[in-house]
Amino acid sequence: MKTWRRLAIPYLIWGSCMLLLPMLLIVFYSIVQPGNEVTTFSFTLNSYVRFFTDPNFLMILWRSLSVALKTTALCLLIGYPIAYWISRCSKKTQNLMILLITLPMWINMLVRTYAWIGLLSEGGPISIVLGWFGIHNVEILYTETAVLIGMVYNYLPFMVLQIHASLTKMDPSLVEAASDLGASPFQTFWRVIFPLSVPGVISGITLVFLPAISAFFIPKLLGGGGWFLIGNVIENQFITVGEWNFGSAISVIMALIMMLLMGLVRRADRKGAKEAKA
């Protein structure tokens, strides 16, 4: 079977060039002087200094984090009860529900987000419905609310699907055992069901937070041109300003923050799992 080993060799080369090298290039560009060629360059940390000494960029970083956290929290709060309810339905209903949730995901994200522009615009369907309830003249489009709606709309399915998967994997006899042993439904949920669904919650959080923090077309389409998140700053540096060194530095900062946060979440997960075992 050793002959088959050779099958992996092309990919070792391809993967190094197309996956690893690009990451190294970002780091490289972030620490060299602007205008340098790859062959002649000098190192500098100016790009990083520039980012961390400008309160405006720090504000945007903070806002991106806050929007991503809000999105994740909303998805979790809405997604968990739904996933739980679905997991309690008959097998047939469950399959139908999952199909209904996955179906919209087959349609292009940009296209679905674009539809929200019409829905949320002044005089559009949403404002008409709000008008019935006596709420007039609320501007939703081009505000943070619109951005959050767009984010939750795009990422909620990931959360529901992950939590649902972990809830259905659970051994139903555990729940029965808990109630047989006299636990109230509330206790059963918090002591048995929830801890066992934590892995699903964690991967749901990862799948929502990761794209939410780097989103740039949702804020651009629904937040208007004046609504910058860190993703927009990066896009702007590469597409209209042309300062790749600074743009690369911001990307590195974002990647590091992500790694840090994901590391924390995973540690919390392991700790939670240990406690659940104990």
Add this chain to the structure above:
Amino acid sequence: MKQKQGMNKRRPFGATLTTLMMIFFYLPIIFMVVFSFNSSKSLTHFTGFSLRWYEQMFASHDMMNSLYVTIIIAVLATLISTIVGTLTAIGLRYSKKLVRAYVTQINDLPMMNPEIVTAIGLMLLFITFHIERGFTTLLLAHIAFCIPYVMLSVMPKLRQLDPNLADAAMDLGATPFQTLTKVIVPEIMPGIVSGAIIAFTMSFDDFIISYFATGKGVKNLSIMVYTMAKRVNPSINAISTLLVALITVILLAVNIVPVIRKKIAEKHQNDPTYSPAPRKHTARNTLIFALVGAAAACLIFFRPSTGTQPFAGQVLHLYLPGEYISDEMLSNFEQQTGAEVVVDNFDSNEQMYIKVANGESFDVLIPSDYMIQRLIEEDLLLKLDPAKVDEAMVQIDDKVLDMAYDPGNQYSVPYFWGTVGIVYDKNKVSQEDLEKDGWAIFADPKYKGDIYLYDSERDQFMSALKSLGYSMNTSDPEELKQAYEWLENIVKTMEPEIVTDEIIDNMANARKALGMIYSGDATYVMQENDQMGYYLPEEGTNIWTDAMCIPKSAQNPELAYEFINYAASYEAQMINSLYVGYTAANKEVEDELAASEFEGLDSYIPRSGNALDEVFEYNPDSRKAIAEYWSRVKVVASNSR
């Protein structure tokens, strides 16, 4: 089971929430489908049933091309990444642990990093090694991020495989190749298929990576929507509806066919001669691929055919601002020459410069005056052969010829020209205020929260400098700093929205009191809504010209000349000027339209005689300062909201 359902009945909360979520998920899709049949351009009022947006969609170059690119890329990327991913996974199964760990690590990179980081990495890779971005790089990028997903779904199936299986096959005389294709692959087929499906959806839906990895106007559906979404365009709803229909049909087929099959099998249960198809999965998947293949084949079939025209089968890459050319004019050109035009759009001259300076090749560019000067100074433009553009040049208005940015028009042929001014709602803004404040009306607290700024560094700085009484071509750092503070004050106190082309539809719908706008867009707005006016402050403005030029990187200069001559002609300028509302550079068209279609619209006839009006000149020092200041203004603006 009974008990469970009983429990759910006591959970009205969950049921309500799930119902609400389903409404939330499907509302935009229903909205899109309904409004794709709307007879008017409105996205808020349904005025009647019509198929006009579908007609427009099929007639639109951009849309059909992007659909074609999306499907071709998805099919190719899926095929290649499935084959490579599967083979690599098998190879890894028998490789050393270290190799396996390395591959797992690098495969994790695109999955654990924000997508924009992967995208930028690939963009830097292509730029560093001077690989021209276009269809090939788009495909390479898609293969790159698809393979890890394929491997992720194949590997677990391989681990489940009995390690002795391959040995047994070989002992029985199978060659390694036979063992692979006849034993291993069939065993892990479900993993391969689900990997392929994931790869297909990832590629089909991708935006961020494609956006950074592509070039030369090659765009998929996502990029098309992203660049077009600034103007109301119900054709986007039409193309989305088409996709929804296609996907629903495929999914229904996938889910219903097995049920029917089962029914048939049950019917034939007593019939000993009937034998059901051996692998229902294979049938199901063949169906998916057949449908996708058929769709791709259709699209290839619909591509413009090559004929006997002079430039049959050739391609012209055109790079110009968004909403700046009519589809009708493009198809006329294609019919006359037999060439195919691939259009790429930019938001600002600066964005165009970055692509051109980095060697992306286009045949014709339509930048503005000062940018043409910069391109000439940096030796990026081809000197035009006077004999080949003579015919075009004689038709152009003298007022836009022989300007300081290109003396003697050695490099450029004017396309449109105009001014930058203030579009305002006559019901909300008084003429006196405009005359009293001039450009400073943007800082008038009366209109707080009711103004648009235009996302163009040059023009916004022009308004600031003019308001402060300076030349807009100043390079004095102190004057530029004051202009920055003038703008910073506005974004901090006035809650402006910074927009680009969105302003056109929004002002036509009277969403805000006033905004900064290009004259041609104002013409369109005023035609749509007669309550709108256009004002040019006495403090002066920018008289601009956008002109056609051929970059040195052009791959088909002959076709470029052909295009420039046609685009400057009476026929083309008439179609375009009527379509976009900008002032034609062709003298005859300009005079005719000023006296007919656009009569009385002062935005169509550029002002002459104000000594304070200027033309932009390129200056590297002030350019850099303005670019940095402007990106700062935008950051401050978004922090003030």
